[in-house]
Amino acid sequence: MTPGARVQAAIEVLDRVLGSEASAERELLAWARGSRFAGSKDRAAVRDHVFDALRRLRSSAWVAGQGDVAPEAMAAPGVMAGLLAGRGLDPATLFTGEGYAPEPITLPKVAEPPRAVALDVPDWLLPRFSASLGDRTEAVLDAMRDRAPINLRVNLARADRYVVQAALAEAGVTAEEIPDFPTALRVAGAPRGLSRLAVFEDGICELQDAGAQGLVDRLPLLPGERVLDLCAGGGGKTLAMAGRGAGPLFVHDAAPERMRDLPVRAERAGVVVTPVEDPEAEAPFDGVVVDVPCSGSGSWRRTPEAKWRLTPERLSELIATQDAILARAARLVCPGGWIGYMTCSVLDEENGDLVEAACAAIGGLAVETTWSTAPDKGTDGFYLSVLRRG
Template identity: 50%
Template structure:
C-alpha cells in the first residue's frame, strides 16, 4: 500500500470509531476484509488511527471538523506535514483538498486549553486538582505513543540475560529505572510476542509503573498467601509469584478475563490458583480496581473521550464496593492493597480516605503515585494493614 492509501484507510476506520465503533475491533475487521494489506501496512494504519485518537480534540480543531478526513487532515497539519502530498485523489489516495480545506486557519491558533491538551473540558479541572503544576506536562505526555515495556521473570532469569536473549532475535531494549524487572523495548517491538524469550516465559508485556506498583507491595507479602482480587489477565498475580510471594490466588468477577492465566503461569514456571469464591484468612489481598484508566490513556485513547461524569461516579462506587468486599478476606495483621491506573484523586486517595472513615481497624502504611512523567503509565497504590 502507498502512504496515501494508508491515510485513506485510516480515515475510513476513524469514521467508524467516531460513530461509536471500537478501534481495536474495527482495525481487526478492516485487516480481515483487506488481506492484501501486509503487516507493515496494518501497523502503519493502526499508528495513524491511534495517533489521531490520542490527539482527537486538537486534530479536530486543526482540521475544523469531526470526521475521519478532517481529523486526519488536522493531525497532519499539526505535525507540520503537507497534506497536499497525501490527499491527491490518485489511485487509493483520499480526494484532493478543497479550497476550503487549503484555507484553514493555522493549527490550534487560539484554541482553548483543553483542546491544546487533548482532554475533555470537564475532566481538566479534576486533573488539575489531582496533579497541580504537573497537569499540562502529564497530559502532553499522554498525547504520544506509550513505550513498550517488558517484565523480566525474575524467577527464571536476570534482566541482563533477558536483554541478551532478546538482542539475539533482533529486539533492542534497555533497563528502565522505574523497576528492577523492567526493560523498555527500543527496537522491533512487534517481534516480542514471536520471540523465544516471550514464548519461554522469560519476559511478559507489562507497563513499568505496573511493575513498580507490585514491587512496592512485595516487602509486605514475601512468602505470604496473596489474593489478586481483581486479577483480569493476571499480570500482577504473575509478577507477585515471580517476585517472591508465597501462594498466589487469582479471582475476578468476570472469570473469562482469566482464561489465559493458567497457560501464562505454566509458561512462566509458576503456580497461580484461580478461585471462584475466595475465602478469608489471606495474608494479603490486592485490589487492582476498575478505573477510568486515565493514567493509560495513551494506550487506550478512546477511553479518554468516552468517560463521563456519571461513569466516573459509577466507578468510584464500584471501587468502594470492592474495598468493602475484599477487606474481610484479610486476616488480622494482614495487608490490603488498593491500586488503579488512574491519575484522578477521586479514584485514588479519596477512596482510601472514604474506606478508612467508614471502616475501623485499618491503618495506611504505604502509598506511591506514578505519572507518565516517570516514564510508565500513571499508577497509584496504597497499602493498608489490618489491626491484630
C-alpha cells in the same frame, strides 16, 4: 499500499471507532482481516495513524474547523488532515484523490485553541486533572498525546535482566534497564514479532508497563503468605507477584472469562496460581490485592478512545464500585494483614481521596504506604495504597 491509501484506510477505521463503542484495536483487526492485500508495514502504518488521531483528537479536529464538534460527530477525514498538519506535514500531498488516496481537503484558518483542546482532554476533565496533578497537569496530559514505550517484565523466577537483554540482542532487539524498576526493560523503537521470540514463549519475560511492575515492587510480599488477587483480570500482576516468590497465590475476578488465558501464562512462567470462585469461603488471606476497575486515565496513551467516552456519570459509577471492592477486601484480609489498593488512574477521587474516605468509613484500616507514577515520568499512570488491617 501507497501512503495515501494508508491514510484513507485509517480514515475509514477512525470513522467506525468514533461512531461506535468498539475499541480501536477491534476495528483495526476487522479491517486487517478484510484487507488481505495489506502487508505488515501497511497494517502498522494504518494503526499508527488511527491511534495518533485518537490521542490528539481535539487538537486535530480544531485544525480542521471542528473545534465544537462532539467526538462521535467528527468528520474523520478532517481529523486526519488536521493530525498531519499538526505534524508539520502538508495534507495535500496525501489527500490527492488519486488511486486509493482520500479526496482533496482544504483546512481553514483557525485561532489558537483553548487549553483543553490543545491538551486533548474533555472540558469537564481538565479541572479534575488540575486538582489532582497541580503544576504537572500540562506535562502529564502532553505525554498522553504521544505513543507509549514498549516495556518488558523479566520473570525473576526464570532469569535476570542481563540474560534477557542478551537474548533480545541476539534477535536484533535493544532493551535498556529502567532505573528504580528492578524487573523492567525498555525496548528501543517498535520491533515487530516480539511475542514470538523464545524469551516470551519460554515464559522468561512478558509485556508489562514499568509502572505496573512498580506497583508489585512495593507490595509487602512474604513467602508463605496466602495472597488473593481479587480483580485478577488477565493476571499480569499475579504473575509479577509469583515471579517474586510470593504465594500461595489465589485469583478471582467478577468476570471469570478475563482470566481465561491465565492458566497457560502461569504454566509458561513456571508458577502456580489457584482460581477461587468464592473468595469468602477461602478467607482470611494474609494479603489482598485489588486492582480495581477505574477510568484508566493513566493508560490513555494505549487506549485513547476511552478518554473521549468517559462521562461524569460513568466516573461516579466507577468510584462507587471501587469503594465497594475495597470494603470487600477489608472483610477478606486477616487481622494484621494488608490490602494493596491499585488503579491505573491519575485522578485523586479514584485514589487518595477514596482511600481516605474508605478508611474513615470502614475503621480498622491504616495507610502504610502510598506510591504513584504518571506518563510525564515515562510510565503509564498508576496509584498504590498499602493498607494494614488492625
